[in-house]
Amino acid sequence: xxxxxxxxxxxxxxxxxxxxxxxxxxxxxxxxxxxxxxxxxxxxxxxxxxxxxxxxxxxxxxxxxxxxxxxxxxxxxxxxxxxxxxxxxxxxxxxxxxxxxxxxxxxxxxxxxxxxxxxxxxxxxxxxxxxxxxxxxxxxxxxxxxxxxxxxxxxxxxxxxxxxxxxxxxxxxxxxxxxxxxxxxxxxxxxxxxxxxxxxxxxxxxxxxxxxxxxxxxxxxxxxxxxxxxxxxxxxxxxxxxxxxxxxxxxxxxxxxxxxxxxxxxxxxxxxxxxxxxxxxxxxxxxxxxxxxxxxxxxxxxxxxxxxxxxxx
Numbered sequence: 001x002x003x004x005x006x007x008x009x010x011x012x013x014x015x016x017x018x019x020x021x022x023x024x025x026x027x028x029x030x031x032x033x034x035x036x037x038x039x040x041x042x043x044x045x046x047x048x049x050x051x052x053x054x055x056x057x058x059x060x061x062x063x064x065x066x067x068x069x070x071x072x073x074x075x076x077x078x079x080x081x082x083x084x085x086x087x088x089x090x091x092x093x094x095x096x097x098x099x100x101x102x103x104x105x106x107x108x109x110x111x112x113x114x115x116x117x118x119x120x121x122x123x124x125x126x127x128x129x130x131x132x133x134x135x136x137x138x139x140x141x142x143x144x145x146x147x148x149x150x151x152x153x154x155x156x157x158x159x160x161x162x163x164x165x166x167x168x169x170x171x172x173x174x175x176x177x178x179x180x181x182x183x184x185x186x187x188x189x190x191x192x193x194x195x196x197x198x199x200x201x202x203x204x205x206x207x208x209x210x211x212x213x214x215x216x217x218x219x220x221x222x223x224x225x226x227x228x229x230x231x232x233x234x235x236x237x238x239x240x241x242x243x244x245x246x247x248x249x250x251x252x253x254x255x256x257x258x259x260x261x262x263x264x265x266x267x268x269x270x271x272x273x274x275x276x277x278x279x280x281x282x283x284x285x286x287x288x289x290x291x292x293x294x295x296x297x298x299x300x301x302x303x304x305x306x307x308x309x310x311x312x313x
Contacts (some may be wrong), residue, residue: 010054018117035223040091042133043067045077046083047083055144056088056137059089063110071089072280075280086137088137090133093124094108105220119281123308127166130163141146146310147303147309148171151170151306158181161182166183169189172311177196177302179227190236192262199272208220208224237264242256270293272291275292276299277293277296278295278297
């Protein structure tokens with residue numbers, strides 16, 4: 001089979017798999033918000049009780065995905081209802097905003113400061129969208145302003161990093177999973193950060209190197225450790241990180257002596273590719289993303305980290 005045809009077959013299979021794994025979300029509500037003259041959509045999972053101020057977690061999907069799918073596949077919908085917080089999962093805009101979204105030819109991805117993609121996509125201000133979404137949800141629901149967090153996967157992880165840099169004055173912590181840092185401006189304050197990556201991730205390689213995108217093109221990636229190291233610098237962390245093994249197959253480097261009481265945690269999961277460990281199974285074929293494992297519950301790990309963090313005003 002010619003290589004181009006084989007690739008298209010693989011991507012077609014990926015599209016079907018992705019659509020099944022990233023469907024409408026299990027009970028998630030959908031809504032829109034107008035930002036910059038554009039209607040922006042998001043999915044929402046609410047706890048049963050909303051009588052007192054509750055935390056807010058923004059969940060950012062990976063390239064080709066959507067918010068409702070991220071809530072469901074990463075199990076943030078379940079966690080929000082069980083732990084009593086609001087989980088909001090916004091949708092990125094497609095590469096060509098004026099055309100219909102398509103996983104193969106017009107995928108959604110975040111304007112994370114990388115200047116990737118068509119010029120029209122580069123004009124989308126996703127930082128303003130996230131800021132507006134926080135304000136809209138805080139106006140509608142009893143959001144605890146000291147407990148607002150952002151997490152995301154892949155393209156969503158890169159956008160999580162960017163949000164942490166540009167919205168640090170309103171976030172309590174961030175947790176990017178398997179993504180590259182494109183922005184380097186300093187945050188307004190030290191910010192707690194958890195970063196997680198698999199040691200078999202072909203799209204966010206642990207040791208860095210050239211990475212071929214599923215949509216074409218090759219980019220050079222730094223070692224995955226560069227992101228937590230950058231945050232350790234931003235947070236003025238003192239000394240080298242401690243090295244720990246919290247469970248079998250999981251390594252942790254932790255910077256805990258940082259300005260403002262911040263901490264930076266870098267988790268490496270053995271045998272994990274470009275997947276959300278502990279989600280609702282594999283999202284894409286192993287030929288594209290590498291191996292999957294549920295040896296660690298990424299969502300539970302991140303929530304345990306988030307609930308320790310509060311924004312000090």
